[in-house]
Amino acid sequence: MHQGKTALVTGSTSGIGLGIARKFAEQGANIVFNGFGDAGEIEALQTQVRSEFGVQTAYHGADMSKPAEIEAMMRFAAEKFGGVDILVNNAGIQHVANVEDFPVEKWDAIIAINLSSAFHTTRLALPAMKAKNWGRILNIASVHGLVGSAQKSAYVAAKHGIVGLTKVTALENAQGGVTCNAICPGWVLTPLVQKQVDARAAQQSLSNDEAKKALLSEKQPSGDFVTPEQLGELALFLCSDAASQVRGVAWNMDGGWVAQ
Numbered sequence: 371m372h373q374g375k376t377a378l379v380t381g382s383t384s385g386i387g388l389g390i391a392r393k394f395a396e397q398g399a400n401i402v403f404n405g406f407g408d409a410g411e412i413e414a415l416q417t418q419v420r421s422e423f424g425v426q427t428a429y430h431g432a433d434m435s436k437p438a439e440i441e442a443m444m445r446f447a448a449e450k451f452g453g454v455d456i457l458v459n460n461a462g463i464q465h466v467a468n469v470e471d472f473p474v475e476k477w478d479a480i481i482a483i484n485l486s487s488a489f490h491t492t493r494l495a496l497p498a499m500k501a502k503n504w505g506r507i508l509n510i511a512s513v514h515g516l517v518g519s520a521q522k523s524a525y526v527a528a529k530h531g532i533v534g535l536t537k538v539t540a541l542e543n544a545q546g547g548v549t550c551n552a553i554c555p556g557w558v559l560t561p562l563v564q565k566q567v568d569a570r571a572a573q574q575s576l577s578n579d580e581a582k583k584a585l586l587s588e589k590q591p592s593g594d595f596v597t598p599e600q601l602g603e604l605a606l607f608l609c610s611d612a613a614s615q616v617r618g619v620a621w622n623m624d625g626g627w628v629a630q
């Protein structure tokens with residue numbers, strides 16, 4: 371479906387971003403990886419994707435909190451593959467604390483990484499997408515782009531913000547081949563969530579399994595985690611021709627979380 375196209379997925383060295391990058395590679399797209407991690411492991415991950423799917427890959431380690439590094443990453447993608455056809459703004463971090471205790475530097479980092487980075491990549495990717503009259507921008511928001519949860523002020527603010535950015539980007543490009551949509555996952559068992567499972571297990575003297583169940587039962591009626599593979603399939607659909615009139619939506623895949 372995406373032979374000859376290039377997908378850049380921020381934060382694709384782990385979790386949801388990696389799951390989405392693999393789905394696009396499976397469909398023939400060249401992949402620009404981004405994210406932190408051990409250099410050897412990132413090299414091995416690229417080798418695996420190249421050999422499994424026969425696509426080209428590249429990696430840029432830009433820190434999504436730094437606009438100059440984001441600009442360098444977008445130049446790198448243009449030089450390497452002639453531009454970005456599919457942009458997935460996925461990199462994100464979490465911190466949990468009441469508003470009055472929330473560390474200011476954590477607030478700034480979450481707004482920069484989970485929200486402002488998507489503004490920068492989007493503004494830099496759009497001119498070439500518009501020139502080709504084809505492009506797909508996917509913002510990995512969260513159910514927290516639609517509803518709130520206590521102790522997640524920065525995350526919820528950033529995710530509501532990225533849903534807003536999604537709508538405006540979609541409207542400014544409503545006529546033509548460039549679409550922008552958001553995906554809003556519920557709980558997905560990635561390192562970002564495992565930290566919250568660990569914290570709950572420690573606070574409430576629970577086993578790992580009990581802490582997972584407690585987390586899910588509070589918010590996610592299905593009682594199961596969403597998987598990166600399922601999110602990858604939704605991302606593929608939103609990048610297909612069938613979805614060319616899906617514009618500016620915030621599409622939740624959340625085991626029923628937001629239906630309550």
Ligand code: NAD
Nearest residue numbers: 381383384385386405406433434461462512557558560562
């Ligand atoms: P993860 O921790 O497994 O992966 C996060 C990725 O972002 C990693 O590749 C990491 O290296 C990268 N990253 C972190 N800070 C970065 C920075 N400053 N610059 C560049 N890369 C950086 O987390 P995940 O759960 O896969 O989360 C991915 C996205 O999905 C995030 O935006 C998160 O908010 C969102 N999300 C996750 C869940 C969930 O339950 N896991 C639910 C809803 C939304």
